Amino acid sequence: MATDPSRPLLFLDVDGTLLPYGGATLPSSTAEWERWQHHANPQLAKLVPAHGPRLRDLGCELVWATAWMHDANTVIAPLLGLPPLPVADLPDAPEVxxxxxxxxxxxxxxxxxxxxxxxxxxxxxxxxDREWVRWEHPGPALPHRVDASVGVTDADFTVICAWLDEVGVPEMIT
Structure with a gap:
């Protein structure tokens, strides 16, 4: 999955993170979630295209960490101007x-x-999750919770940039 060990990883969720839930009627069944994760989903208009370049410019290796799995490369990446990204090998999401x-x-x-x-x-x-990462991961880590109603904001990018600076990873573009 990861190809450049000199850069930190940035694991990206989609639903509620890049694709905010604010004002949406969330799916309640597996079939409805499959429709949600489709290029015709009207909620996709809530994606912020400027997030793609901002994420890319952080200097991290971007990796999808989402139930969208490889569909994120087909649907989400082009809308954000991102190239296809590696996809984290995740277990099946629980029903509840x-x-x-x-x-x-x-x-x-x-x-x-x-x-x-x-x-x-x-x-x-x-x-x-934060505690478990702190105890089980030997390197620096920032598990950062995003407000699902609005998705990633400038404030989230500020936290990310400050953390990268703190751990000694300069941004590629400031």
Whole structure:
């Protein structure tokens, strides 16, 4: 998956992170989620095309960490002006998210990072995920929760840039 070990990884979620939920009627069944993850989804108009270049310019190796899996390269990447990205090998998403339980992506992303510095942008990161990453990942990591109603904002980019600066990873473009 990862190709340049000199750069930190940036694991990207889609739903609620790059594709905000604000004002959307969320799917309640697997079939509805499959329609949500389709290029004809009217919610795709909520993507912010400027996020693509901003993410690319961070100097991180971008990796999809989403239930969209490879469909993110077909549908989301072109809308953001991103090239096809590697896709994290994730377990199947559970039918129901349980509170106070380790997120279904956490273990896989820590394993995929293999000790490299990483950022994980997701709208479902909780305190348990942060603690688990802190104890199980030997390198620097920023599991950053995004507000699902609005998706990634300037404030999120400010946090990311400050973290990259703190761990000694300069931005490619400031």
């Amino acid at each position: 998210d349980l509170p106070d339980v380790l997120h279904w992506k956490t273990r896989s992303l820590v394993e995929a990072a293999s000790g490299r510095p990483f950022i994980w942008l997701d709208d479902e990161i909780g305190p348990l």
